[in-house]
Amino acid sequence: MAAPATTRTGHLINGTTSYGDENDVIEVLNPATEQVIGTVPAGTQADVDAAVAAARAAFPAWADTPAEERAAVVRRISEGITARRDEIARQISAEVGVPITFATKVQATLPAATSAGVADLISSGEFAFTEEIGNSLVVREPIGVVGAITPWNYPLHQIMAKLAPALATGCTVVLKPSEVAPLNTAILAEILTEAGVPNGVVNIVHGTGPVVGAAISEHPDVDMVSFTGSTRAGRAVSAAASETIKRVALELGGKSANVVLDDLDEAGLAKAVKLGVANAFINGGQSCNAWTRMLVPASRHDEAVELAVAAAAKYVPADPSDQATRLGPMVNEQQRDRVVGFIRAGAEAGATLACGGPEKPDDLDEGFYVRPTVFAGVTEDMAIAQEEIFGPVLSVMPYDDTDDAVRIANNSLYGLAGAVFSDSDERALEVAKRLRTGQVDINGGSFNPLAPFGGYKQSGNGREFGAYGIEEFLEVKSIQR
Incomplete structure (x- = not known):
């Protein structure tokens, strides 16, 4: 060739x-x-x-x-x-x-x-x-x-x-x-x-x-x-x-939290998870404002993980020049290896690999591709919950109540972006105001090119x-x- x-x-x-x-x-x-x-x-x-x-x-x-x-x-x-x-x-x-x-x-x-x-x-x-x-x-x-x-x-x-x-x-x-x-x-x-x-x-x-x-x-x-x-x-x-x-x-950098509140019905949870996965995987996950931590009520953790796995299945690594492709390669070999290293570290730390993994995607002999990966049962002390990975890796984290969710979301060196999903816009706004981050999307709010963009902390x-x-x-x- x-x-x-x-x-x-x-x-x-x-x-x-x-x-x-x-x-x-x-x-x-x-x-x-x-x-x-x-x-x-x-x-x-x-x-x-x-x-x-x-x-x-x-x-x-x-x-x-x-x-x-x-x-x-x-x-x-x-x-x-x-x-x-x-x-x-x-x-x-x-x-x-x-x-x-x-x-x-x-x-x-x-x-x-x-x-x-x-x-x-x-x-x-x-x-x-x-x-x-x-x-x-x-x-x-x-x-x-x-x-x-x-x-x-x-x-x-x-x-x-x-x-x-x-x-x-x-x-x-x-x-x-x-x-x-x-x-x-x-x-x-x-x-x-x-x-x-x-x-x-x-x-x-x-x-x-x-x-x-x-x-x-x-x-x-x-x-x-x-x-x-x-x-x-x-x-x-x-x-x-x-x-x-x-x-x-x-x-x-960022390590943004998507806080899914406990008042959502099945359809609301499905929407929150679907949009959360899409945001986490946007641009191949190579976005500083990606919602890479999905915080869900402990009682609905398994349900959320199942929905996330189903959503992630639609992100098949493929040729980026194809109009149907949703997930391309990482930008270079160094970035690919960094992402794979975090996936291995997450599994070794005890997180459950719900889908994806460090192996090279099937049928792709060339290119710096990574499998879209969802971890379940992620805890705050794990590297995948604290460090910016910059790849298609989502950490699903359970919380006890709203105060616990806010605490986990704010337990980060970063504060760039975030999201809140709730059956009540008013309740979502109350939680959004408590997040120490530069911007928060409520129930899938769209990007505003005139609004300020920037971060707190590091x-x-x-x-x-x-x-x-x-x-x-x-x-x-x-x-x-």
């Missing part, structure tokens, strides 16, 4: 594409075939210095551009993403291994929606850059040069969660996309040019976290770093940035999306008169 054609994606610095040393590149694999599909240059400190210098030089003019004009540029970016949705979806599916249907509906659609939301807030005047407080004029001004470091699991979505508000507020950007899934930025670069983004306002430097990410984080001419990724990497970013006391926004700090996301990129000045 012939090797697939590969593409070269380069840096974008001050409007010019460059490829660096052709002998020093990072290969990008298709996780379903394990074949190389493209390369990006392994960026250096010099590349970061050049990008930051370009962003610094472009900042004054971009900051002085009227907010309405900046919002119009963001809107054109959103429209450009929409126009190339299918192309973007195919590219992200090939890089991340996510099923093409999910890539189309979510990976290539949400970035346009959240960006349009930012543009709407600015252009409508709903978001105010100035206000009067007594004898003070309070002015919100762009923070300056922003370093954006983004993950592989939702590559373009997380890029635009930072890029749209940064541009709308008048900031310039140096972006380091994940080296695992960077090829989609070639499409983005074309969209940025077509949208009228001036040279130097957005710069893209490819490379690894220890080199490019660290160089951005510690750079004295970077005024803010916005990072999405693991909690471990977030600590490194914070430490590097602390030397220059720059602002740091972190969206990190899930990070700062918020993305809507007005709260815009605020992150602004300094506040008081002028007394």
Whole structure:
């Protein structure tokens, strides 16, 4: 079988594409075939210095551009993403291994929606850059040069969660996309040019976290770093940035609880479990806000497990390019091995393996696939109940009463997301308010691209999306008169 054609994606610095040393590149694999599909240059400190210098030089003019004009540029970016949705979806599916249907509906659609939301807030005047407080004029001004470091699991979505508000507020950007899934930025670069983004306002430097990410984080001419990724990497970013006391926004890991209350009838329980499994397995389970812990009344534990196993059976690992596929591979070999290791650890710790397991899925000789796995009888002290696995692994945990459920849900280093299912919206809301987490969905509430997204505790700090996301990129000045 012939090797697939590969593409070269380069840096974008001050409007010019460059490829660096052709002998020093990072290969990008298709996780379903394990074949190389493209390369990006392994960026250096010099590349970061050049990008930051370009962003610094472009900042004054971009900051002085009227907010309405900046919002119009963001809107054109959103429209450009929409126009190339299918192309973007195919590219992200090939890089991340996510099923093409999910890539189309979510990976290539949400970035346009959240960006349009930012543009709407600015252009409508709903978001105010100035206000009067007594004898003070309070002015919100762009923070300056922003370093954006983004993950592989939702590559373009997380890029635009930072890029749209940064541009709308008048900031310039140096972006380091994940080296695992960077090829989609070639499409983005074309969209940025077509949208009228001036040279130097957005710069893209490819490379690894220890080199490019660290160089951005510690750079004295970077005024803010916005990072999405693991909690471990977030600590490194914070430490590097602390030397220059720059602002740091972190969206990190999660171990979210889906609290299923005891007042549901059979149909209600079935719905809660079905939606819970779908959320836990979304994007192959490679989502920081996945509900990976399902908390159920002890008296209904076995019933919930049976329902979860039935729901998990519909997630058959298969070719992500097939429209019928619900579960693709893990993004790479390292992630596959990490997930399999947690599955083995869960079984060794005494959890009941209700379905799935560490064995490679049948009939899949290539690709980094993992069986969708449900554990029953999981206790709080187990690693699978405490650590972020980032794969299609669900832990079903019994509780005694509502107070016990809340205690278990909050017994985590993380606090990013969660869910509550109840026959009563009012009771569900009461429990949701007691959860120490950044967002909670009640009875399957849908994602809101204008609502703030971010976490408590070691899930990070700062918020993305809507007005709260815009605020992150602004300094506040008081002028007394």
